[in-house]
Amino acid sequence: MRIRAKQLAFAATAAVALLAVSLPASADVSGRAVKIGVMYPLTGKGATWGKHAQIGIRLAVEEVNAAGGIGGVPIKLVEYDYQAKESEGITIINKLATRDNVLAVLGPCFSSVCEVIFPLLERLQTPVISYCSAKPGLSKLSDWAFRNSLTSDKQLAPVVSRWAKDYSIKKVVIIHDLEDAVSKAEGSKVLPMLFKREGIEVLDILTFRTEDTDYSAQITKIKSLNPDGVGLGSCYQNAAGIIKEARRQGLSQPFVGGACTGAPALIELGGKATEGTYVSTAAWMDDPADAIQAFVGKIKARNGNKAFPYSAPRGYDSLLITANCMNDNGITNEKGDLASDREKIKKCWANVKNYPGVSGSTTMNEVGDGAGGNRVLKVVDGKYVDISG
Structure with missing residues (x-):
């Protein structure tokens, strides 16, 4: 049994078994290790x-x-911490492509670095697959760039609509990070x-x-404007501080x-202050499906039994898709x-269709961004609750 690269139809419920069946397709793989680079914050x-993507x-x-492995040769990760810094990201991608000679790179997570x-x-000719970058438009920058995640416009559309309806929002203030690329966008x-699409007036942008x-x-400024709600363009640390204040x-x-x-971590840092906050996620780990819960058990066994962000399942799926691309394309x-x-891996990623991973179904669109569904979550009694229905 071989799995066609354009379909990538091995399911998360039996990923190991199907990989084992399909591995002989790359029978002439050389060397002691197949190297894949990874960039984490x-x-x-x-x-x-970053820590949960690594897990x-x-x-x-x-x-x-x-x-x-790949044709009998094990995968070896070449891992770097880019510290969420653009300068580190530039240094590391050059090392991975020209010194470490990896076949592909997973990461970075943050849009500022992507x-x-x-x-x-285009110069490095190395496929790079981000597992959680979300700023719209970035994959258009190179045919070698892919993102196994939803862009923020697609992530936020359903949650904004539901939030506006549930809280009867007519007027808002927006506050966002000036430095983080996706938050600024x-x-x-x-x-x-x-x-604007929801007919909501924006009183100010801070x-x-x-x-x-x-x-x-x-x-204090937001308080003086007295909006019905507040829109956040922020990573979780700043968001928790803003909500607490x-x-x-x-x-x-x-x-x-x-x-x-x-x-x-938004709830961990913000505590009771975050009650009622709405967010969205590109992967929902409370899905009762056996495959999802088996995956959750494995991650929690490695992270101290804590809840985790979608970078863990997106990272997991990204590695398995990359491995299958290597195996099935010789x-x-x-x-x-x-x-x-590298060219074979790039072409394979460009043709990913309906890959049924633990993070949901993954399809690459025409510019190399992942397309698929997401969930609307609300903080209730100190945990996220899926209110998508």
Whole structure:
């Protein structure tokens, strides 16, 4: 049994078994290891996204290697912490492509870093697959760039609509991070567009910087405007601080968050202040399906039994899709075939259709962005509850 690259139809429920069946397709793989590079934000802003992506990706590698690797050769990860810094991202992508000679790269997570490294890929000729970047438009920067995630306009449309309906929102204030790429895009473009679509008046757009910890001035301004709700373009750390300050100043208005807001760490950091906040997620791990819960059990066994963001399942699926692309398209792993092996992986990723992973169905659109569904979540009694229905 072989799995066609354009269909990638091995299911998460039996990923290891199907990989084991299909692995002989790459019978002439050379070397001691097939190298895949990974870029994580393990320190700095958004570290929980990076740490859980690492857990998911390493789990996928364990499963692939247990099933025989790629044509009998194990996958080896070449991992770097880019610290959520653009300069580190540029240095690392050059190392991975030209010194480490990896066949493909998973990451980076943050759009700010994708924005500066994707334009380099035409020169580096290396496929890069981000597992959680969400700023609209970035995959257009290179044919070698892919994102196994939903862009924030697609993520936020259903949650904004539901939030506006549930809370009868007519007037809002937006507050967003000036430095984080996706948060800035959400606050300055995506949320204004979605609010306009819902007939909601934007009273003002306020800003802060990633390193800020004091939001009292912004909240005082919001309080004076008395909106029905507040739209957040922010990663979870800043979002938690903003919501806590709002509650400290006596604001009871509901918040709706962006793509980087909806990590479990928002609730951990913000506590009771986050009650009633709406976010969306590109993967929902409370799905009762056996395959999903088996995956959840494996991740929680590795992270101290904690809730986790969608970077874990998206990272896991991204590794398995990449492994299947390698296996099903005849990579050799020969030094002289590096360019052609990379080209095969790129073409395969461009044709991913309806891959049924633990994060949901993955299809690449015409520009290399993942398309699929997402869930609307509300913080209720200290946890996220799916209210999509």
